Amino acid sequence: MKLDTVALVETPEGTDLHAEVVGLVPRALAYTLDFLIRMGIIIVLGIVFSFLGKAGEGLYLILFFVLEWWYPVYFEVFRGGQTWGKKSFKIKVVNDDLTPISFGPSLTRNLLRAADFFPAMYVCGCISVLTTSRFQRLGDLAAGTIVIYEEEERYVSHSLDQVSAVAPSYPLTEEQQSAFINFALNRGRMSRDRQTEIAEIIRPRLPLNATDAAKYARGVGKWLLGAR
Amino acid sequence: MQLNSLIVETRVRTAWSAIDLGFAVGKLFWLRGVLLYLCVAAPVFLLTRFVTDIGSVLPYLILWWCKPLFERPILFFLSRELFSEPMGFTRTLRNFRLWLMPGLAWILTVRRLSVTRAMYAPITLLERPNSSQYSQRASVLGGKYASEATWLTVVMYHVESFFYLALLVLLVIFFPDQFKVSFAWFNELSGNNTYVDIVYLIIMAVIAPFYTAAGFMLYISRRIELEGWDIEICFRDWMVDYRANMAQGQGVVSKQTQREGANV
Numbered sequence: 001m002k003l004d005t006v007a008l009v010e011t012p013e014g015t016d017l018h019a020e021v022v023g024l025v026p027r028a029l030a031y032t033l034d035f036l037i038r039m040g041i042i043i044v045l046g047i048v049f050s051f052l053g054k055a056g057e058g059l060y061l062i063l064f065f066v067l068e069w070w071y072p073v074y075f076e077v078f079r080g081g082q083t084w085g086k087k088s089f090k091i092k093v094v095n096d097d098l099t100p101i102s103f104g105p106s107l108t109r110n111l112l113r114a115a116d117f118f119p120a121m122y123v124c125g126c127i128s129v130l131t132t133s134r135f136q137r138l139g140d141l142a143a144g145t146i147v148i149y150e151e152e153e154r155y156v157s158h159s160l161d162q163v164s165a166v167a168p169s170y171p172l173t174e175e176q177q178s179a180f181i182n183f184a185l186n187r188g189r190m191s192r193d194r195q196t197e198i199a200e201i202i203r204p205r206l207p208l209n210a211t212d213a214a215k216y217a218r219g220v221g222k223w224l225l226g227a228r
Numbered sequence: 229m230q231l232n233s234l235i236v237e238t239r240v241r242t243a244w245s246a247i248d249l250g251f252a253v254g255k256l257f258w259l260r261g262v263l264l265y266l267c268v269a270a271p272v273f274l275l276t277r278f279v280t281d282i283g284s285v286l287p288y289l290i291l292w293w294c295k296p297l298f299e300r301p302i303l304f305f306l307s308r309e310l311f312s313e314p315m316g317f318t319r320t321l322r323n324f325r326l327w328l329m330p331g332l333a334w335i336l337t338v339r340r341l342s343v344t345r346a347m348y349a350p351i352t353l354l355e356r357p358n359s360s361q362y363s364q365r366a367s368v369l370g371g372k373y374a375s376e377a378t379w380l381t382v383v384m385y386h387v388e389s390f391f392y393l394a395l396l397v398l399l400v401i402f403f404p405d406q407f408k409v410s411f412a413w414f415n416e417l418s419g420n421n422t423y424v425d426i427v428y429l430i431i432m433a434v435i436a437p438f439y440t441a442a443g444f445m446l447y448i449s450r451r452i453e454l455e456g457w458d459i460e461i462c463f464r465d466w467m468v469d470y471r472a473n474m475a476q477g478q479g480v481v482s483k484q485t486q487r488e489g490a491n492v
Contacts, residue, residue: 003256004237005248023248025376025383025442089244119401123394126387130251130438149245178239179462187240188454198456201463205470 007134007146009098017098019148021134022091024126027147031122033085038067069110076106090150096134098148105143112139160184165227166219169207177224184221231461233312236448238458243376246449250442257306260317261437264301266429267321272298273429277422291429296335296345298432300327300353302440307354310448330356344370344377346443369450377446384439391431 009017045063049056075083081092081101093101093109115138116125125137134146163184172180183198190198192214199213210216231238236249254261272294276287301320304327308315320327331352335345342348351357351365370377396417400407407413417424452458 002237003235003249003252005245005252006237020245021248022244023251024387024438025247025251025380026244028383028387029379119397120394121390123390126390130255133252135248135251149242152242175462176466179459182240183456183459186456188452188456190454190456194455198460198463201460201467204467 005135007096007098007148009096019094019098019146019151022089022147022149023135024129026089026091027129027135028126030083030085030089030091033088034072034083035085037084038071041067072110073103073106076101076110077103086147090152091147092150093145093147096144096146101145105145108143109137109139109145112142115139160218160222160225160227163215163218163222165223166216167223168220170205172224180217180221181224182221184218184225186218230311231457232464234457234461235310235312236445238452238461240453240458241449243373243446243449246373246445247376247380247442249449250445251438253306253310253445254438254441257302257309257441258437260305260320261302261440262433263317264305264320265298265433265436268301269294269298269429269433273425287425291432293340294336295432295436296340296349297332299346299349299436299440300332300335302437303327303349303353303444306441306444307350310444327353334359334362343381344374346380346439347373347377347446348443349440350444350447368454369447373446373450377443380439380442380446384435384442388431388435391435392428395427395431 005021005023006018007021011017042064045060049060049063052059072083075081075086076093079087081094086092093106095101095105113125116122116128118124122137125139128137128141129135132141136146140146168180183195186195195214195217196212199217202217203213206213206216236253241249269291273287273291276290301324304323305315305317305320308320315323335349335352339345339348339352347370348366351362351369355361355365357365400409
């Protein structure tokens, strides 16, 4: 088993679901962004309510409380597990079986921020994220939630315009399919020599008429992406 | 370089995901990383104690400036262990010639102030390019991930300071009679108190394996992408299976023909 940052969930139907869990750095940055947004709102509210005297002060404190404790809960429950900060980093909170988070777990994980904050600046939460295998802070552990990356559409298919699709003549496993697709998309801009070097590895499985191995492998990749 | 022996999953990742993987790697080799760090950092720490005047800011500056040097044994150790080459703590120390000097002058001068140094350190240590090759490699490898590598440094710098702050808060919470939060106390803390400085050195060492590993994984995952390691590994595994199947198939066929031959 190779080291990876993926949370695997087996459903009762026997299908495997997986999602990439999010580590300390993006989570800390998303939190910081949320924090700045909240501070911005609180400062603006403070200025507005300062004109309303004592009543304004009371209202301000109530709003401060609501914003501080319910801002994440609201976004997690009603906005698909994403506060603004999380959204900008394309990450979201889900239950650890990858179902959407509901009110109870969201409240638990956000009330336990106090535990994560202890003794200062979220150091306990930080240690917890660093040491657990699915990067959970204490609140996550208690609520049974994880933070994952949103699935991204990573294909830019116009780079394949000059390639003609080739149907593979034998069944391919899932890994082999993604290898062909990655080969065709050539995200790392490999040189032609390097492409040929890699494609020549599968020479024994190429049809006899495929003289250019790289061209053939790209064609299969394009076919697997849906082109015919 | 045997790609098949990589201990991490090779796939095309985002830079954030590469950093996360780095933290998983850092956790796996954490204890040995911390000890390696201290092996280099502690002598320098002692030197700064004896050489400079007490009360000066110089010891801190020297320690901070030498951070890339302290991270080198961790990086060397990780670079071998990542390919399942058993390196371990003592063998890393014994191989100090391979990681102590090469490119040291570079990383302690012009390359020291780079905020993306964790990602570029592997280039200096493992590829040992000359300066023009280096800038070429750095722009090819680093350009795309520069922003995330910068944030890695920023976040880890803060984590380090927060650990320190948290320890101070803990002291105040658990020993309220001995420690009172006051300017005098902070002055005492920042005035070359040996115990305080040792604690800070240990915090540096605790964070370093994560930071180094995250930078190294940024470097590795960029190479996976640039050189198609994921594809190469998949194709090679496939061919190994294919040849094994073919050999097995031929074995079956030849046995059948033998049996048929016997029947005839």
